[in-house]
Amino acid sequence: QSFSCMMTTAEEASITVAAATATAGVARPGEAAIKAQYLVPRAARSSEDTAAADAAAEEQDKCGGSSNGGNGGWGAGRKRGGQQDGGDKRAGPPAKKQRQAERTKIAASRICSFARVGSACTFDRCKYSHDVAGFLAAKPADLGPTCYVFRTRGMCPSGYACRFGADHIKDGNLVTDPCVVEKAKSLAEINHLNKPMQISLRKKTHKFDKSVQLIQDYRKSKQQAASCLPGGAAASASPAPTPSPVPTPSPAPVSPSPSPVTPEISVTAPTAAPANSVTLAAPANSLAAPATEIAASMQPPVVEAATPLAAAAAEAKPTSGPHMGGWWGGGAETGALMNQPHAAFADSVLLPREKRVIDWHNKLYLAPLTTVGNLPFRRICKRFGADVTCGEMAMGQNLIDGMTSEWALIRRHPCEDLFGVQLCGSRMETMTKCAELLNESVQMDFVDLNAGCPIDCIYNKGCGAALLERPRRIGECTLPMSKMLDCPVTLKVRIGKDEKCPDVHRKVMPFLRDWGVSMAVVHGRSRQQRYGKLSDWSYIGSCVKAAGDVPVLGNGDVYTWESYRDALATSGAQSCTLARGALIKPWLFTEIKERRHWDISSSERLDIVRDFANYGLEHWGSDAQGVFNTRTFLCQWLAFAYRYIPVGLLDVLPPHINDRAPAYFGRDDLETLMASEKVPDWIKITEMVLGPAGPDFSFEPKHRAKNE
Secondary structure, eight states, rough: OOTSSSOOOOOHTTTTTHHHHHHHOOOTBBBBBGGGGBBBBBHHHHHHHHHHHHHHHHHHHHHHOOTTTHHHHHHHHTTTOOOBBBTTOEEEEEEEEHHHHHHHHHHHHHHHHGGGTTOOOTTTTTOOBBHHHHHHHHHHOOSSSHHHHHHHHOOTTTTOOOOOGGGGGGTTEEEOOOHHHGGGGGGGGGGOOEEEHHHHHHHOOOOHHHHHHHHHHHHHHHHHHHHHHTTTHHHHOOOOOOOOOOOOOOOOOOOOOSSOOOOOOOEEEOOOOTTTOOOOOTTTTOOOHHHHHHHHHHHHHHHEESSSSHHHHSSSOOOOSTTTTOTTTOOOOHHHHHHHHHHHHOOOOOSOOOOOOOOOOTTTTTTOOTSSHHHHHHHHHHTTTOOEEOOOOHHHHHHHHTOOOHGGGOBHHHHSEEEEEEEEOOOOOHHHHHHHHHHOOOOOOOEEEEEOOOOOHHHHHTGGGGGSSSSSHHHHHHHHHHHHHHSSSEEEESSSSSSSOOOOHHHHHTTTTTTTTTTEEESSTTTTTSSSSOHHHHHHHHHHHHTTSSSSSESSSSSSHHHHHHHHHHHOOOOOESHHHHHHHHTHHHHHHHHHHOOHHHHHHHHHHHHHHHHHHHHHHHHHHHHHHHHHHHHHHHHTTTTTOOOOGBBBSOOOTTTTTOSSSSSHHHHHHHHHHHHHHHHHHHHHHHHHOOOOOOOOOOOOOTOO
């Protein structure tokens, strides 16, 4: 069976290189420049697309036109008004008792979590099966002869339920290797949610004494600030006349043209790192080039503004408004009065400690990535030289509620030597309690507050990028978090809501130190842009200048070592965070450190996919559910990885992250398969490392790579 992205007939495959060149033509704008001998003629592309559309229409006809694929589930074959074919108009969903009976039947076919590892069940009325012999008799055939988890840990936590169980189930008994078990203890994941804490969180009995005290101090300082207003408490009841504005430096307005004018940047000599910074050594397995070699070519310069926009950002901080100690608004005099209680609150020492200072200079930071930035993928990136990793974005309220799925996002592997936790929230009470909870139970090196997520479901809750429209909320969250945590607090932002009027350089960046933020990451796009246009690194340079002595990292469109070098030279940022570039090619960290283009082969890429599958089985489990999760998350990653164009096929270097690839052949069948944008081909790749997927497996990408 030929791959779906290849020509299907021998006649098409025999087209000469000259004919392919004539029909393919030159690269269109936005397309990657691929060598002519690897291009699929455009006539063949059109016929292939037509055949694919006809096949999809035929499949839909077979399913009776049902949008759910004709699976016979609830809703299949329904008509308007709730009527079903040959049924009663009042027919509704299955009754509650019927659903309960179905769940009981499914539970009875599953083995008890105690029985599957050979232990005695501690529950008197357990609804799961305890018949190990019957379970093994009905168990489907194994997916492979070797269990990676057993070979790595010396025992398999999935026990009898493992889909690779032949490796450690002998004569109906589980086998363990005590020597390997002892060695593997240092490789176990950490930051698990223990059962007693989960129960106390769910029952709302967990004590947050330190957070309550800190919140009370904040409210007292707020009341004192209100009493300092002219007229005392009565001032809030009857509005006072607006005082005459005090002239303060303000940035020049940005022209609302479709192509915003970005500030020009001039580069001066680099400055030395702070004297009190703690330099973290690179991991032993890092593939970095010599430090002196990298420092000579990638030393971040100091940026000086040459336009009114950047000059205004470099001026002294305003003394009024909602960003300073006047968190609570007010005019010039009001803000000046409110600075006093705010300073008292900021200087109050609730938890005296010496915070760790992280040197971010030239640290390659794998950005937090929802869904695809999971622990197995972070292990892949660490292997290729990532210096800093961060867990997926976790909702602060869900962590306080003890949700298992949310706590799974902050697990940490021992190879992650510099690891952070990213939180999302907008309420001071929630974020303060979450910080106290994490400080007590999680091993981490920094905590990051997400103020840049553009997703609607996050934005509509007032979180993520919505915080940029209410910057006082950022300070209300980060300052108590900084006082509560032993580790630094960092901030992730975008340039603003609208790219025509970027304002984060004046609303957020000058106040980072006052808000307890030790480092900020600036994504060079607005909330409305999402990922559709190029990142504005010149504006990131303005943010670097406005932040003063607070380190700033840039983010956006870094795909090669040249783009990394140019980004630092343009912005003067300490380093860059890598997101989509690392998803498309995880070896990007190696390319940057060794300053080269890696023409990686298809077999090497398949080995990376196999490592992800093994890490996934170790993380999610090797039972049926664990294999399903591993296969699903592997497909989520392949939805980005297929966009990689091998360096050996390109006519022009360096490639750009937003270039789209025309239809092309790889240098072998596997390379052609990996370039396919079709879901069945991604599933076929997973079957090479995880065994057959089965007819019931289906996949729908959560992130559309073309828009993300």
